[in-house]
Amino acid sequence: xxxxxxxxxxxxxxxxxxxxxxxxxxxxxxxxxxxxxxxxxxxxxxxxxxxxxxxxxxxxxxxxxxxxxxxxxxxxxxxxxxxxxxxxxxxxxxxxxxxxxxxxxxxxxxxxxxxxxxxxxxxxxxxxxxxxxxxxxxxxxxxxxxxxxxxxxxxxxxxxxxxxxxxxxxxxxxxxxxxxxxxxxxxxxxx
Numbered sequence: 550x551x552x553x554x555x556x557x558x559x560x561x562x563x564x565x566x567x568x569x570x571x572x573x574x575x576x577x578x579x580x581x582x583x584x585x586x587x588x589x590x591x592x593x594x595x596x597x598x599x600x601x602x603x604x605x606x607x608x609x610x611x612x613x614x615x616x617x618x619x620x621x622x623x624x625x626x627x628x629x630x631x632x633x634x635x636x637x638x639x640x641x642x643x644x645x646x647x648x649x650x651x652x653x654x655x656x657x658x659x660x661x662x663x664x665x666x667x668x669x670x671x672x673x674x675x676x677x678x679x680x681x682x683x684x685x686x687x688x689x690x691x692x693x694x695x696x697x698x699x700x701x702x703x704x705x706x707x708x709x710x711x712x713x714x715x716x717x718x719x720x721x722x723x724x725x726x727x728x729x730x731x732x733x734x735x736x737x738x739x740x
Contacts, residue, residue: 639702645734646700650707650723653736654695662686670726670735690714700725705734 649668656665662683666674669682677685694712701707705725712718726737 642702642705642734643700646705646707646725647697649725649734649736650697650700650709653723654692654697654709654711657686657692658695660687660691668736670728670737672726673735673737690717 653665653668656662656668663679665686666679666682691714692711693714696710698708698710705727707723707725709721709723710718711721722740723736724738724740725734727733728735
């Protein structure tokens with residue numbers, strides 16, 4: 550056992566505004582009214598012995614799965630949109646090419662030269678004026694029937710089987726061109 554000794558003197562009080570001397574304990578300032586006291590220092594038991602881990606892995610895998618799904622939708626959806634756009638564009642060219650070719654030949658069969666001239670592209674109209682076009686097609690053998698083939702989207706050409714007056718048949722190829730202003734397909738030449 551140890552014998553009790555004299556009590557240690559209380560720590561010296563430091564007046565406000567004077568820095569404490571190194572190695573001397575500093576008293577804690579008194580709490581301000583209405584402000585809660587700071588939490589106790591070392592040696593106090595935390596509310597949890599260790600951070601909770603319950604459900605942590607499930608949340609991690611769920612988050613990774615959602616992220617992967619988002620990436621897949623963005624990339625896969627974008628790829629599908631590009632493919633869909635290409636298919637849609639090819640179908641639009643097919644439809645427009647067949648329609649303008651059909652309108653051109655229908656006007657020739659009906660001897661409506663002005664309407665046939667309206668189906669021509671700007672370049673063809675620069676090469677030949679409306680009166681020159683009407684005079685030229687009026688002197689050519691009369692077309693009495695036609696059958697429009699499938700548009701080649703790569704070369705923008707359409708095969709047309711033409712029946713002339715007197716029953717003679719010939720194969721013609723229509724060259725198409727997109728209008729720079731409207732984007733519509735127009736007849737730009739026949740060979």
